[in-house]
Amino acid sequence: MIVDRPEKRKDRRKGPDAVKKAVSWIIGIGWFLLFQIWVFFYFAMPEQPSIFDPQGVYHKPRFSWDITMVKNMFIVATGLLILSAIGLIVSALRSRRKTDHVSPTLIIMIALSFIGIFIIYFKF
Numbered sequence: 001m002i003v004d005r006p007e008k009r010k011d012r013r014k015g016p017d018a019v020k021k022a023v024s025w026i027i028g029i030g031w032f033l034l035f036q037i038w039v040f041f042y043f044a045m046p047e048q049p050s051i052f053d054p055q056g057v058y059h060k061p062r063f064s065w066d067i068t069m070v071k072n073m074f075i076v077a078t079g080l081l082i083l084s085a086i087g088l089i090v091s092a093l094r095s096r097r098k099t100d101h102v103s104p105t106l107i108i109m110i111a112l113s114f115i116g117i118f119i120i121y122f123k124f
Contacts, residue, residue, distance in 0.1 A: 019090060019091075020094075023106075029083060033079060034109060034113075037077055040072050040076065044070050065124070081114060081117065085110060
């Protein structure tokens with residue numbers, strides 16, 4: 001009895017192509033920029049007196065936001081928005097295979113940077 005077996009096709013792909021590598025690099029740079037925004041936010045916040053120096057004798061706490069750090073946050077958030085949008089466009093244009101999909105990480109980064117830009121713009 002002869003059984004018809006489906007023909008096995010040879011997979012000629014040798015790993016991810018340049019576009020997929022570029023999108024993964026964009027995601028990595030985006031996470032670095034998001035971390036940088038969080039660091040700027042931490043240093044821009046008003047300082048509170050500590051339990052070790054409650055009267056502020058040795059260190060005078062700053063009770064206002066550091067505007068220079070806020071400006072840096074705005075610039076980095078704008079750069080993150082642009083970079084993530086470019087990565088999303090490139091990823092969306094490159095969807096030939098069934099396994100290709102738009103990265104949810106890029107969508108999250110766009111949303112976070114967009115929200116951050118609006119908060120910085122309207123609060124300061």
